[in-house]
Amino acid sequence: MKENIQCIGISIQKEKEKGKELFKSLETPILKYGQGMQISLKELDLNTVLAKENEEERMSIDAPKEVRVLHPSELSREEQDWYWEGLVSYKENKFLALHQAILNDARIIIIPKNINCKEPIKIKSHVSKKAKAETIIVIVEQNASAIIIEENSSEKEAHYKSQVIQVYAKEDSSIEFCTLQDLSTETYNFTIKRGRAERNAKISWRDMVLGGKLSQLDVQTNLICPQAQMEASSGYFGKGGQVFDLYSEAKHMSSSTECTLYNRGVLCNGARTVTRGKIIIEKNNSKCKAKQKSDNLIIGKNARCDAVPILEVENDDVSCFHGATITHLDEEQLFYLSSRGIELESAKAMIIAGYLEPIINTFPNEEFQEKIREKIWKRMENEKL
Known part of the structure; x- marks a missing residue:
C-alpha cells in the first residue's frame, strides 16, 4: 500500500467512467501465494x-448527532483532494477498477475534533439480486474516538459485493471498525480496508467472515508517526466449499509504533482459507513492536488452511513475533460432552462456538457480540460437522 494524494473532483458518474476504462486495460489478478496456494477464479x-x-x-x-455523514459531493475541494484516493489507487488491480466502474454508493463519516462518541455508529448494507459496490471514508479528527459497527448481508441470488473502506486517524484519536460479513454462500465478495494512523492514534479492525462463495478481505494500515497503533483481528467460519482469502498488513513508517495481527477460524466440509499476515518495519524505525498469530480449527478431510506469516524487518532494535497453529477436533472434549448426554453434532457445534470466542470477545459491543454468536449457530444448523 502506498500513500497517494491526488487532486480529483468527486463525481460518482465520472468515477464510474474512469473505472470502466481502467477495467479494460488491466488483467485479471492471479490469486497465487506460493506452491499449491492458488485460489481459482474460473467461475x-x-x-x-x-x-x-x-x-x-x-x-x-x-x-x-455530533458525527457528520456526507456524500462525496459535500466535501470541500481540499478534503476531496486529500481523502478520496489517498490510500487506495484504483489502478492497483482489476478488482479495484471494477469497484470504481460499478460504484453505486459512497459516504464520508467525520468524527469531529475532541468528540468521544458514546454510542456506536451503525452501518447496514444488503445486496438483493444485483452487483453492489460501496466506498466508505472515515475521518477521525484529533483527540476523537468512535466505534463503527457494520453488518453486511445478501440474498441467495446476489452475485457480487465490493467494498472499499479508508480510515484516517488523526493525532490522539481512536477508531474501532467492526464488521459482520454475513453474505450468502453464493455471493463473491471483495473488501479492501486501508488505514493511516498518526501520532498516538489507534486503528482497530475487527472482522467476522461467515458468508461468500469466495470472500477476499485485504486490510492494510500505515503507522506514520511515533506511538501509532494498529490491531487487525479476523474470525471466520467456512463450510461447504467456501473460500476465504484473508490478508492483513502493518507498515511501520516511524519508530515506536505497534501492531497486532490475529486470525482465528474454523473450516469444515470442503471449505478453504489462505491467511496471510505481513509486517513491514523500515530501516530507520526502531523500538517497534509487532505480533501476528493465526489459529485454525479444521474439521473433516476436505477442509484446508494455508497460513503464511511474513516479516520484512530492516532494523534490529525491534520486537517481532509470529506463529500459526492448525488443529482438529479434540476427541477428549467430544467424549466428555457425549458422556454428559450431548449428541455428537451438538458437541461439535459447542466446540466450534467456543473456539471462536477469543475473536468474538475482541468486538467491543456486547449486543453485537451476541448477534455474531447467533449468526454462527444459525450457519451450523442442519450442517453435518
Whole structure:
C-alpha cells in the first residue's frame, strides 16, 4: 500500500467512467501465494459483473448527532483532494477498477475534533439480486474516538459485493471498525480496508467472515508517526466449499509504533482459507513492536488452511513475533460432552462456538457480540460437522 494524494473532483458518474476504462486495460489478478496456494477464479466472470445492472438499495448509516455523514459531493475541494484516493489507487488491480466502474454508493463519516462518541455508529448494507459496490471514508479528527459497527448481508441470488473502506486517524484519536460479513454462500465478495494512523492514534479492525462463495478481505494500515497503533483481528467460519482469502498488513513508517495481527477460524466440509499476515518495519524505525498469530480449527478431510506469516524487518532494535497453529477436533472434549448426554453434532457445534470466542470477545459491543454468536449457530444448523 502506498500513500497517494491526488487532486480529483468527486463525481460518482465520472468515477464510474474512469473505472470502466481502467477495467479494460488491466488483467485479471492471479490469486497465487506460493506452491499449491492458488485460489481459482474460473467461475467468476468479471465482465458479466460489469454488465450487470447495479443494486439500487443504499447502505443505511445511523450515527450520533455530533458525527457528520456526507456524500462525496459535500466535501470541500481540499478534503476531496486529500481523502478520496489517498490510500487506495484504483489502478492497483482489476478488482479495484471494477469497484470504481460499478460504484453505486459512497459516504464520508467525520468524527469531529475532541468528540468521544458514546454510542456506536451503525452501518447496514444488503445486496438483493444485483452487483453492489460501496466506498466508505472515515475521518477521525484529533483527540476523537468512535466505534463503527457494520453488518453486511445478501440474498441467495446476489452475485457480487465490493467494498472499499479508508480510515484516517488523526493525532490522539481512536477508531474501532467492526464488521459482520454475513453474505450468502453464493455471493463473491471483495473488501479492501486501508488505514493511516498518526501520532498516538489507534486503528482497530475487527472482522467476522461467515458468508461468500469466495470472500477476499485485504486490510492494510500505515503507522506514520511515533506511538501509532494498529490491531487487525479476523474470525471466520467456512463450510461447504467456501473460500476465504484473508490478508492483513502493518507498515511501520516511524519508530515506536505497534501492531497486532490475529486470525482465528474454523473450516469444515470442503471449505478453504489462505491467511496471510505481513509486517513491514523500515530501516530507520526502531523500538517497534509487532505480533501476528493465526489459529485454525479444521474439521473433516476436505477442509484446508494455508497460513503464511511474513516479516520484512530492516532494523534490529525491534520486537517481532509470529506463529500459526492448525488443529482438529479434540476427541477428549467430544467424549466428555457425549458422556454428559450431548449428541455428537451438538458437541461439535459447542466446540466450534467456543473456539471462536477469543475473536468474538475482541468486538467491543456486547449486543453485537451476541448477534455474531447467533449468526454462527444459525450457519451450523442442519450442517453435518
